[in-house]
Amino acid sequence: MRGAAMSLTRSRRIRNRTRGAAVGAACALLAIVGVTSTSAAPLTPPAGMSTVTVEGVEVHIKGFKFIPADVKVPAGAKVTVINEDSAPHTLTATEAYAFDTGTIEAGASGTFTAPTKPGSYPFFCSVHPEMKGTLVVS
Ligand SMILES: [Cu+2]
CATH class of the missing domain: 1.20.5 (Single alpha-helices involved in coiled-coils or other helix-helix interfaces)
Structure with a gap:
Protein backbone atom coordinates (compact mmCIF):
# COMPACT_ATOMS: atom_id res chain seq x y z
CA MET A 1 0.00 0.00 0.00
CA PRO A 45 0.40 47.32 -43.78
CA PRO A 46 1.91 44.44 -45.79
CA ALA A 47 1.35 44.52 -49.57
CA GLY A 48 -2.20 43.57 -50.49
CA MET A 49 -3.53 44.31 -47.01
CA SER A 50 -4.11 48.04 -47.49
CA THR A 51 -7.61 47.57 -48.93
CA VAL A 52 -8.77 45.66 -45.83
CA THR A 53 -8.84 48.83 -43.76
CA VAL A 54 -11.59 48.66 -41.15
CA GLU A 55 -13.42 51.92 -41.74
CA GLY A 56 -15.44 53.70 -39.11
CA VAL A 57 -19.18 53.20 -39.58
CA GLU A 58 -21.87 55.54 -38.30
CA VAL A 59 -25.38 54.74 -37.14
CA HIS A 60 -27.76 57.57 -36.32
CA ILE A 61 -30.71 57.45 -33.97
CA LYS A 62 -33.51 59.85 -34.85
CA GLY A 63 -37.25 59.72 -34.10
CA PHE A 64 -36.77 56.53 -32.05
CA LYS A 65 -35.34 54.73 -35.09
CA PHE A 66 -31.92 53.40 -36.02
CA ILE A 67 -30.76 54.90 -39.32
CA PRO A 68 -29.95 52.72 -41.11
CA ALA A 69 -31.75 49.86 -39.38
CA ASP A 70 -29.68 47.34 -41.33
CA VAL A 71 -26.08 48.20 -40.66
CA LYS A 72 -23.49 46.54 -42.92
CA VAL A 73 -19.98 46.51 -41.49
CA PRO A 74 -16.69 44.72 -42.03
CA ALA A 75 -15.62 42.31 -39.28
CA GLY A 76 -14.31 44.05 -36.20
CA ALA A 77 -15.32 47.54 -37.39
CA LYS A 78 -15.59 50.36 -34.92
CA VAL A 79 -19.14 51.68 -35.07
CA THR A 80 -20.11 55.15 -33.85
CA VAL A 81 -23.72 55.63 -32.81
CA ILE A 82 -24.99 59.20 -32.81
CA ASN A 83 -28.11 59.96 -30.79
CA GLU A 84 -29.98 62.84 -32.40
CA ASP A 85 -33.06 62.40 -30.20
CA SER A 86 -33.97 64.16 -26.98
CA ALA A 87 -34.20 60.79 -25.18
CA PRO A 88 -31.37 58.45 -24.15
CA HIS A 89 -30.84 55.33 -26.27
CA THR A 90 -28.55 52.32 -26.54
CA LEU A 91 -27.55 50.04 -29.38
CA THR A 92 -27.35 46.61 -27.79
CA ALA A 93 -26.96 43.14 -29.30
CA THR A 94 -30.12 41.11 -28.70
CA GLU A 95 -28.14 37.92 -28.23
CA ALA A 96 -25.92 37.76 -25.16
CA TYR A 97 -25.27 41.52 -25.38
CA ALA A 98 -22.34 40.65 -27.68
CA PHE A 99 -21.93 44.38 -28.31
CA ASP A 100 -23.40 47.34 -26.51
CA THR A 101 -22.89 51.10 -26.59
CA GLY A 102 -24.24 51.57 -23.09
CA THR A 103 -26.58 54.51 -22.55
CA ILE A 104 -26.08 57.31 -25.06
CA GLU A 105 -27.54 60.53 -23.71
CA ALA A 106 -29.54 62.88 -25.94
CA GLY A 107 -27.26 64.62 -28.42
CA ALA A 108 -24.28 62.44 -27.51
CA SER A 109 -22.60 59.54 -29.27
CA GLY A 110 -21.30 56.13 -28.27
CA THR A 111 -19.23 53.41 -29.89
CA PHE A 112 -19.00 49.65 -30.04
CA THR A 113 -16.85 47.14 -31.88
CA ALA A 114 -18.54 44.81 -34.35
CA PRO A 115 -18.01 41.06 -33.90
CA THR A 116 -15.21 39.52 -35.95
CA LYS A 117 -17.35 36.53 -36.96
CA PRO A 118 -19.42 37.19 -40.12
CA GLY A 119 -23.18 36.91 -39.70
CA SER A 120 -26.38 38.77 -38.87
CA TYR A 121 -26.68 40.15 -35.38
CA PRO A 122 -30.03 41.60 -34.33
CA PHE A 123 -29.85 44.56 -31.97
CA PHE A 124 -32.28 46.76 -30.09
CA CYS A 125 -32.39 49.72 -27.74
CA SER A 126 -32.43 48.50 -24.16
CA VAL A 127 -34.34 51.65 -23.11
CA HIS A 128 -36.95 51.24 -25.86
CA PRO A 129 -37.02 47.52 -26.83
CA GLU A 130 -39.35 48.23 -29.74
CA MET A 131 -36.44 49.95 -31.50
CA LYS A 132 -34.75 47.24 -33.56
CA GLY A 133 -32.14 46.73 -36.23
CA THR A 134 -29.65 44.22 -37.61
CA LEU A 135 -25.90 44.38 -37.78
CA VAL A 136 -24.61 42.48 -40.79
CA VAL A 137 -20.94 41.57 -40.45
CA SER A 138 -19.15 40.44 -43.60
CU1 LIG B 1 -34.05 54.06 -27.24
Missing part, protein backbone atom coordinates in the same frame (compact mmCIF):
# COMPACT_ATOMS: atom_id res chain seq x y z
CA ARG A 2 2.70 2.43 1.02
CA GLY A 3 4.69 1.68 -2.13
CA ALA A 4 1.70 2.44 -4.34
CA ALA A 5 1.15 5.77 -2.60
CA MET A 6 4.79 6.73 -3.08
CA SER A 7 4.84 5.94 -6.77
CA LEU A 8 1.66 7.98 -7.23
CA THR A 9 3.33 10.96 -5.59
CA ARG A 10 6.38 10.53 -7.78
CA SER A 11 4.41 10.39 -11.02
CA ARG A 12 2.48 13.49 -9.99
CA ARG A 13 5.74 15.31 -9.39
CA ILE A 14 6.99 14.35 -12.85
CA ARG A 15 3.78 15.57 -14.43
CA ASN A 16 4.16 18.95 -12.73
CA ARG A 17 7.67 19.27 -14.02
CA THR A 18 6.46 18.52 -17.57
CA ARG A 19 3.78 21.20 -17.30
CA GLY A 20 6.40 23.71 -16.15
CA ALA A 21 8.49 22.99 -19.21
CA ALA A 22 5.48 23.47 -21.49
CA VAL A 23 4.70 26.86 -19.92
CA GLY A 24 8.33 27.86 -20.33
CA ALA A 25 8.25 26.96 -24.01
CA ALA A 26 5.04 28.96 -24.49
CA CYS A 27 6.66 31.99 -22.84
CA ALA A 28 9.70 31.69 -25.09
CA LEU A 29 7.40 31.51 -28.11
CA LEU A 30 5.49 34.60 -26.97
CA ALA A 31 8.76 36.46 -26.54
CA ILE A 32 9.75 35.61 -30.12
CA VAL A 33 6.37 36.75 -31.47
CA GLY A 34 6.65 39.98 -29.46
CA VAL A 35 10.07 40.78 -30.90
CA THR A 36 8.88 40.03 -34.44
CA SER A 37 5.86 42.34 -34.23
CA THR A 38 7.79 45.27 -32.77
CA SER A 39 10.50 45.01 -35.42
CA ALA A 40 7.91 45.29 -38.23
CA ALA A 41 6.82 48.82 -39.15
CA PRO A 42 3.38 49.12 -37.51
CA LEU A 43 2.06 51.93 -39.73
CA THR A 44 2.73 50.26 -43.07
